Amino acid sequence: MRIPLLVILLSLLLFRGSGCLASTKVVYAEAADIKKAIAADKGHVVLVNFWATWCAPCVAEYPSLIELDTKYRSKGLDIIAVSLDLKEDIDGKVKPFVLKQRAVFPQYVLDADDPDAAINAFDKSWQGDIPRTFIYSRSGKLISVLPYQKNYAQFNKAVQGALASH
Amino acid sequence: MKIYKLGTSLVMLGLCMGIMLTVLQPCRAGVKIGQSAPDFSTSDAVTGKTVTLLSLLSTNKAVVLIYMSTLCPYSKGYDTRYQELANKYGSLGVAVVGVNSNDNETDQMVVEDSFEHHFTFQILKDGNNIVADKYGATHTPEAYLIDNSGKLVYHGRIDNSLELNQVKTHNLADAIDEVLAGKPVLNPETKAFGCSIKRVGL
Numbered sequence: 001m002r003i004p005l006l007v008i009l010l011s012l013l014l015f016r017g018s019g020c021l022a023s024t025k026v027v028y029a030e031a032a033d034i035k036k037a038i039a040a041d042k043g044h045v046v047l048v049n050f051w052a053t054w055c056a057p058c059v060a061e062y063p064s065l066i067e068l069d070t071k072y073r074s075k076g077l078d079i080i081a082v083s084l085d086l087k088e089d090i091d092g093k094v095k096p097f098v099l100k101q102r103a104v105f106p107q108y109v110l111d112a113d114d115p116d117a118a119i120n121a122f123d124k125s126w127q128g129d130i131p132r133t134f135i136y137s138r139s140g141k142l143i144s145v146l147p148y149q150k151n152y153a154q155f156n157k158a159v160q161g162a163l164a165s166h
Numbered sequence: 167m168k169i170y171k172l173g174t175s176l177v178m179l180g181l182c183m184g185i186m187l188t189v190l191q192p193c194r195a196g197v198k199i200g201q202s203a204p205d206f207s208t209s210d211a212v213t214g215k216t217v218t219l220l221s222l223l224s225t226n227k228a229v230v231l232i233y234m235s236t237l238c239p240y241s242k243g244y245d246t247r248y249q250e251l252a253n254k255y256g257s258l259g260v261a262v263v264g265v266n267s268n269d270n271e272t273d274q275m276v277v278e279d280s281f282e283h284h285f286t287f288q289i290l291k292d293g294n295n296i297v298a299d300k301y302g303a304t305h306t307p308e309a310y311l312i313d314n315s316g317k318l319v320y321h322g323r324i325d326n327s328l329e330l331n332q333v334k335t336h337n338l339a340d341a342i343d344e345v346l347a348g349k350p351v352l353n354p355e356t357k358a359f360g361c362s363i364k365r366v367g368l
Contacts, residue, residue, distance in 0.1 A: 054239035055361055084359050086329060112359060115326060119357045129305035129362040147304075148368050 026094050026107045028087055031121035034108050037080065039140055044078045045162040046136040047155075048122070050110075052084040053093040057149035058131040062101055064152040068159055069105050076138065076163055079105040084112065084130060135162045196302020199321060199354045203229075203312040204300040211266065211276040211291040223316055227259040228345050230338070231310040232324070233303045234264045234289070236271050236279035238361035241306035243328045245283050248307075251324070252287035255342055264289035267298035268306075268364040295365045305360035309338045313345050320345075322356030 038046050049065055051058035069079050081103065085094050090109050098107055112118040119128045123145065126132065135144035135158055143165065144158050197203055205219045222229045232248060235241040252262040266276045266289055273291050280289050292298055301310055311320035320341035325333045341351045 052240075052359075056237070057362065057364075113327075113332070115323065115358045116356055119359070126357075127304040127308070128357045128359040130359060131362065148362050148365075 026083075026090050026098065026109055028090065028109045028111055030111045031118045034080070034082060034110070035121055037106065037108075038136055041078050041136075042140050043138055044076050045072075045138055045159065046078050046080060046140075047159065047162075048080045048082060048134045048136070050082050050084065050122075050130045050132045050134075052130060053089065053097050054085065055130050059097075061131055061149045061151070061155075062097075062103075064150070064155050065105070066101055066103055067152055068155055069103070071156075072159055072163065077159055081105060081107050083107070083109045085109055087111070133158075135159065137162060137165055197300070197310075197318050197321075199318055201318055202316050203310065203318045206292075206297045206300060208290045208292055208297055211273050211289045212280055217263075217288065217290055219312070219316070222261045222263065223312070223314060226261040227314055228261070228342065229312045230255070230260060230262045230342065231265050231297075231301070231312070232262065233267060233298065233306050233308045233363060235266065235268055235306040235361060235363075236275045237268070238306045240328060240360045244307050244324055245285075247324055248287070249283065249285055251339065251342075252285070254339075256287065258346060260342055260346070262287045265292050265297055265303075266290070267292035267295040267303065269295065269366045270364045295363060298363050298365070303363060305362050307358070307360055311338065311341050311345065311351070319351045320354050323358030326356075326358070 034048075038048060047065075047068065051062060053059065065079055065081065068077065081098075083094050087109060094107070094109055110118055115128060119126050122134060123142070129147065131147075131149055133146040133150065133155070134142055135146070137143045143162060146154070146158060203219060207216055207218045209215065210217050219229065230251070232251075234244070234248065248262070248264065255262055264285070264287060276289055276291055279285075290297070297303075303310070307324055309320070309322060309324055310318060313319045320338065322337060324336075324338045326335045326337065327333050337353060337356045341354070344351045
């Protein structure tokens, strides 16, 4: 009896370990489509993080996003990751990184064929430097811009403030 | 009553600072198109000689400052293009000058990177990101074109894509060509993604 039980438990663990991750998709999208996804998320605070596998500070701050997601998802925070990797690096670089990080929030790779339009769609005062994080209120208003690499405490403070605001 | 007012003031000050820390970017002066480009005095990473904007302008028809990095893969993707720009426009009397403002990149790293890539153009080491702050530069690569009168006439990307086979617009080269032809720059401001300049204390 013990062996089947052990098998079931191991299977459950494996399923838990891979089930969510296997469902994580990386979508190649234009800025307008990502903006639509943000707008459709009204009622939640939305944190949008711009990153890339080639950006060392972005990679360094990414685990903080996982922590935030775990802590605040049930409290109304949705995280959207937008990578600036090249389209041809989605399978070879972006997906392996996301899987390794065990990230389960939506993943996009930005189609930045027109960099000006892509950047201005999110913030006209932004020059295109990453990492950069935008936080939108529950009503969909941009309320916080976090340039440069941030640590967990800095993200946490901004998210707490956003969740507390109406 | 005074204590109450002082307490209220301190709370307000704290709130303002909190908002500034979370919402605003660090304060940088920056320069806008048409304005005089700020002069600077910093050293050539290879020779150690002092370089100023005025000295560059005194011997060239125009000056291109390109903020670059020895570590940022996005900037390194342009290494060949930096040298090509220097080759093409150096011979036409335009100074193409690299600026490394990253606090996590030493003078030695800049020198080694320059030798490794056989760069023939000057690279300035901008300690404490003083020049980057004066110009409001945020990332690498990021270019500034200054005409002979000292005015900023172009700010932005080198071209539209890191991928050579996707390049459709040579924005910086077009702007330099226009300046050399005595024409106004048609598209003086463009944007591109890149690595944040690693500033002191950030």
